[in-house]
Amino acid sequence: MTISSAVAGHGQSTSPSLRSRFAKNFARFLSSPLNCFSLGLTTLLFLLALLAPIIAPYPYEQINPANSLSPPTWEHIMGTDQVGRDIFSRVLYGARISLSMAVMTIIVGLASGVFVGAVSGYLGGVADEVIMRVVEVFMSIPGIILALALVAVLGPSPLFIVLALSIRRITQFARVTRGAVLGVKALDYVAACRVIGMSNVRILFFHVLPNCIGPIIVLATVLMGNVILLESTLSFLGLGIQEPTPSWGTMIAAGNELLTFAPWLSLFPGGFLFLTMLAFNLLGDGVRDYLDPRGASVI
């Protein structure tokens, strides 16, 4: 109730010209140094991930038993692990894994969630009631429990991990989209569309949804950090990405054994995980303050 009404308010304030408004005010978004910082950091992390094959000084899987557990040196700026693999290279490739998994999860969650939420909100009635019941079932089970149970069932392959992480995102996007659609649906111009005989599909996808995009973008940004944390928690528990594919969570878990003797094993992947989450949380905050100051998409 609080959520939908807030979104309704939002819908009104960002009526049809959102896209131009967004473009026009991008400069205003960047006028905050914090936003600049977070956008810069995010971009940097994506670049590091994308360019990992170029930047990484060693192949991530290259072992060197003769130089295992080396502390940080000029050769290995973040040290090496138990079998002599370069931590820095693995951290970079870990960024690739974490970010791509998170992006895929968000894409799957967003695409399906927005569709479900939009249809549910627009149609209303029994369909809405049933969809929202199902959503509520999934919302009642904490993300990690659902993900763990699904990974246990499906096995820890990247595809299934993305799937397991997406399910709850779908429900989150569905809820927010539904709320926004309900708000926008009540506006006069939608009634006008109907009066001139536009089809429901056209109204929903060309006139209603584009105006619901604010809270959806905010949610997507906010969830990035969330999903990255979830993925690394799964890996940390041994149920996520499996060795030898590098993943920050697995690396932290592997370093756990040698916490006092070789702290660099878990320090650097942990630090990068922290930085990534910081970047996305700051960005999410900035985007939220900018697009959705009333916090409709807080979930």
Place this chain on the structure above:
Amino acid sequence: MFFKFVIRRVLFSIPTIVGIVTLAFLLGKLIPGDPAVAALGLDLDGASTVSQEELERVRTELGLDRPVIVQYMSWFGDALQGDLGRSSVNRESVTALILRAFPNTMFLLLTTISTAALIGISLGVFSALHRGKSADLVARLVTIVGVSTPPFWLALVLILVFAFNLNLFPMNGSVAEHGWTALVLPTASIALQPAALIARMSRSSMLEVLSQDMIRTAAAKGLGRWTIILRHGLPNALSPVITVIGFQFANLMGGAVAIEVLFGMPGLGSLLINAIFENDLKVIQGVVVIVGITFALTNLAVDLLYSVIDPRIKL
């Protein structure tokens, strides 16, 4: 009136609970590996021989030979009566396992959420009152750092520093053994994130409320600053904060799984992880059911709490 609202809302959560129980059943049907093999408890070094008849016997015993729909009906009926089956690993009743683990987890979650709420709301109100000043900025940075720190990583650092080097708290073990000190580090590891989110919501909600006419009215009555903030501001700012607290309570479970494993706390998280590694289907299902129902009821409680706080909310 209120009673009717409660009844209605409670009835509302029944389909959700039915859904959760069904979901848990479906989960069980998807799980790979032969539950009967797992049930026989293989020696970790694989040095055991299990005959085919043994497997058949156990399959029958577990009801794995019946049609799926019959299995579902009996699962549902048993679950209604609080019977979630027996662990295939050690034959312990799943209900008993969960009852033993549940208080540990709830104790951790409740301590954490109360701590987080206390810190978060105070920080948020503080921030709102100093809006735009450097104190506000510092508070916001603290919250953003808090929200970005991976709990399991923080836990490792806390263990190293506070349990090992400073020897202030136990590294491992439950409340039953060490008393409240056992909760300090686990709570600190996972409280940061919800505290930060609660602070953020409190701040924005408080700012919104403080800009409302009724605050000006209260001031025009000649009330003191803190009376206005605490009696008029805070209660009105609380609704969205409670939403966040409710969500965070469920989200806490995420951090709690890793934290329970790390700190050796015998809660639902440890139970689930063990069950997953041992293919202990019934326990996995049981945990999903219990956790799901708990958080469905948490949502219910949050909704009821709204109506207690806000007389405008009816039905």
Place this chain on the structure above:
Amino acid sequence: MKIRNSLTGAYGLRLSIHDCVVALILAVAAFTLVGASVARADDVCPKYGGTFKTVDISYSNLDPSQVANPQYYMRLLYDGLLDFDHDLNVVPGLALDLPTSDGERYVFKLRDDVKFHDGTDFNAEAVKFNVERLIAGEVRSPLTGYWKKQLKSVEVIDEYTVAFVPAGEWPTMLWDFASSLRFASPTAVNELGVDHGLKGAVGTGPFMFKSFEPKNLMILERNPNYYKAGLPCLDGIQARVIKSGSVRALSLIKGDLDMINTFPETQFPQFQGSGVIVDEGKSSTLTVLAVNTKNSALADLRIRQAIQHAVDGKELIDNVYAGMGEEIVSIFPSWHPAFTVAEELSPVRQDVEKAKALLADAGYGPGGKKLTLQLLTGSGGAHTQRAILLQAQLANIGIDLKVKSVAYSQVLTDLQSGNYELILWQMLGGPAIIDYAWNLYGSGGPNNFTFYNEEGGYQNPRAEELALEIAKSNDPNEVRAQITELQDTVFNDVPLIFLNWRNHRTARTTSVKDLETAKLKGMEDLREVWLDR
């Protein structure tokens, strides 16, 4: 006849019936002496008292029908008719002596002074009750099938005499009695039903059940009426599950724990200078790559040999085990009486050139097809590190090893179902010869998961023959020739890619006294351990 054979060939003791009689007399004499000095039993330990705190790796049930490692927790609560000494020789336990045989039955004379923790008597009826419970499958136990197969019946002769009728040949009988047949109080079992082992566990062992939370914490207290007078020295034992490797190590250094026996070798440097005593046991687990010889590529001997020549077990020892292991020189561990160094070790040594040649010969490698194999391994720690090293070693000869890590229990499930190409496996054997011969290489050997000598798999009739002969004897000296030949045969046939022996290890604080690291993982005897603090 066969029974006599196996009896007389007992595990390095090589007892004859005559020896048995002598031993019996000696034992009776010793017992009389001990009995006479019961009043002064306190002298057995230099110091009494204290709770011994250690880790428990995920025990889920304390019923005697359950087998799990480390075994010592079972042996704290329960006794068997037979027991082990430190060198893993079978010695009498609740039986007064090793069993006598009349050609059809093994007859055990029981001690008449033993009581269960609940005060009820230990006697022949109790033995029968436990054995029948196990065989009937009333408890879900991985042992049921095995005992049902080996044992025809059990008979009570008188209150303290019980006879076991085997179903057939039973070469490992003494070891089986010592390692997996334990006795719980019939009264308690009837009372607790399926909860025996969870809410209570009543045996005759040196310690008594106090509280137990599976996968979390087990607390045992001293049994003041233990049949070995004056033992145990400790007041109690507390074993908890600690999943985090760092917490385990840090807790030991901090003194929250007295001993740990599960930790990665890479943690050794952490213990240096911390006052923790690290102790290395013998080569206790055989690390191998189990090869599915039904797999079309792996059925090719040349490819198996190529893999064997590509791997370097020494590198694994140096880098994963911190040097705590032994290279393969025999199919037996170095402490075993049957240990015989193979004359020709080159088949199990790294030789990259030869490996490449073999592979090329089989049509793979440069100019040929690319060989891709999947390796299934447990996840985390040493499992992962070994897999990574192996991956690199095989990459050297152009084999692409895809590593799939899953929970180790899943590895074992897949191993037993034959659903794999290569599996990284640690085999923990016992003291019996058969564990390292027939069990691994014979058709139908319980630990033969490679289909070696089985239908559809790679077969070598000579190896099968040799394994059978060795199984029938059990006296290493009697079958030394066969052992040597079997060894050379399997080294050439490579149903298993031999990597190395991994040493068992314990780490303890200085206050723990008289703890001897066992030859086999988890077989430490805590009865005589005492705490000096």
Place this chain on the structure above:
Amino acid sequence: MEMNKPILQLQGLRTEFKTGSGWVTAVDDLSYSVNPGETLGIVGESGCGKSVSSLCVLRLLPEPPGRISGGEIWYGGEDLTKVAETRIRDIRGNEIAMVFQEPMTTLNPLMTIGTQLCEPIMKHQGLSRKDAMQRAHELLQLVRIPDAKHWLKGYPHEMSGGMRQRVVIAMALACSPKVLIADEPTTALDVTIQAQILALLKELQDRLGMAVIMVTHDLGVIAEVADRVVVMYAGSKVEEATVEDLFARPRHPYTHGLFRAIPDIDSITSSEGAPTRLEEIPGMVPALDAMPSGCPFSTRCPFVIERCLAERPILEEKAPGHFAACFRELS
């Protein structure tokens, strides 16, 4: 009306707001006074500074972004802009009370009417909760709320807008203030309710003998209740006169425009509210940070002359007791 010494007097009040481009003046050199028992009307378009200036009296201007940058507000020998925070709190709701525009949002939705009414009573008169409740009951009866006893335990959302505004008025009157500032008290209400509320205010003022400052954009309201009128435009006072003088002969083109914007008396009572009436003055109020250098109204004034653009007219007495800030003489 008896003309005593003014009970409240604003002298040269100046307030500013911080915006992205620096401080802008919202109220510029505003002076007016109000005598006991008198009703002073302040009229002007939204954003002209009338509400801001009335908030300044009780120092309720949100700071930041606002600030009082000059001038004095004299109340019984004290300059309210300078008195201690504790003193101003004693005055608020006690000696000077305020009624705000939106009855829907001025009340705390989570508190019962009774509790909210009790707050100022308990604070300023030191009554026990029980006695305060009794007084609250009387107050509700005073503002003619039927079934007052029941409503003490009721919540604002259960009431209609008109009833809520009565509650707000009751709350303002709780401690029998000497000055009541009513900031658009009827704007959000239906026309028929408006009339009732205005009548009620008038009656209560007569009964309690307090001074009222009626801030509104609605000349109809002014005509009904005010004795004297201050017309504000873009932060400054442009005209001041008795209500009769002003209505008879407005001397500032802005006031003139305001009257012209009223079609006729019938439409006041039949249409919903006032916002459309001002539209006939062409153009827009200049933004606060983009004031013309001359007369602020010059951009919209039909009578504008060259001088208006260069020089700012000051307030001068065009007729006895009738002040206007304009270079031209309107007839």
